Amino acid sequence: MKINIQTFFSRMCKYKSFYIWLLKVIGLLGLVVLCLWLALRPKSPSYSIVSISVEQPSNSNGNGTISYSLEIENSNKDSSIYYDDTVLSFLYGEQEDEVGQTTIGAFHQGASNTRDVSNTVNAKPRPFKPLMNAISNATTELKVALMTRYRYKTWGIKSQFHGLHLKGILPIESNGKLSRKKKKYPLHPNSNKLGRSKIRH
Template sequence: MPAFKFKYQTFLSRMREGKGLYICLMQIVGLLGLIILFLWLSLRPKSPSYSILLISLEQPSNSNENGTIVYNLEIQNSNKDSSIYYDDTILRFLYGQDGDEDEVGETTMGSFHQGTSSTREQSGAVNARHRTFKPLIKAISNATAELKVALMTRYRYKTWGIKSKFHGLHLIGILPIDSDGKLSRKKKKYPLSHYSKKLGRSKIRH
């Protein structure tokens, strides 16, 4: 009996030691997991941001010709460790009531690479469609015009020499246009944001 009791106590002691070792290993694994999570969150690249700096609606001298939309777009990469490779970018201008907008004009910006912690300005002119440009100009004369802009592209990051998979981006914004046909100067710039119900359901083709 004494020998059995001794063996039983030894068994219990080893069980406790094994359990303590298991708990210790689990704590180490949990700590390593937290460290990896914090590192991933700190190194995870931020999406590029887009803002409209300028819009100017140019009316043609001949009423039968198309008008022109002149724009200036700011693209910002705030990542210190990741540059960004952009695919072609589609920029569309829309006018109309929520859920029933018509396309005024469209342009495509070619692919490009943007370095870390940098800002790029992209300017251009878009031929406006006569059918939708005319009611827009009429609304501007009454100082009631709001032009919508929709942007679609895809991009991937390059971090420490490694390129990520492609990420899709679909942004939209509302641009108040003053009676002179130019973007309101109430703000220095008008950031584009992800789709929301506030901005309405625009007719945007994917």
């Protein structure tokens, strides 16, 4: 059975045009899906220390205290966030000795919501003493570390858990209060962003 060469090439061109059109449609759909994913992908919550107060014990047998105010912001308009327990630690010195630690219980945060958490932590006597000595010289920095995990809820669907480990450096003035050079001090997921301390303890 003989096939007309002109008819054969005509059919091949039609098939080729169809496959090119199909590839364009698939590419366009892929681009739309990518744009939707980028637009709807939730942003990580942000944490900032708003205030710190380091205070001596009222008597020789008491413990020093660290009072803090932490701001937790969920900037997502379409996603709420479910947090597990959050561990907040205050560290001092080159060895990052733990001065105090507290746990913020699990909670749910609505979309476009900011939550303020304030509390007082009892300090450990051994690392607290050199901290207070440095504060009296107005040359100290207190470090803070935060660890938690959370998941988003978007359009009624919960995501998998995401781990979070943040750090920050807090300049403390001679009165034991957080420096007011900034309104708040954000915590960062990458410790390299913190830079090296300019103060020697």
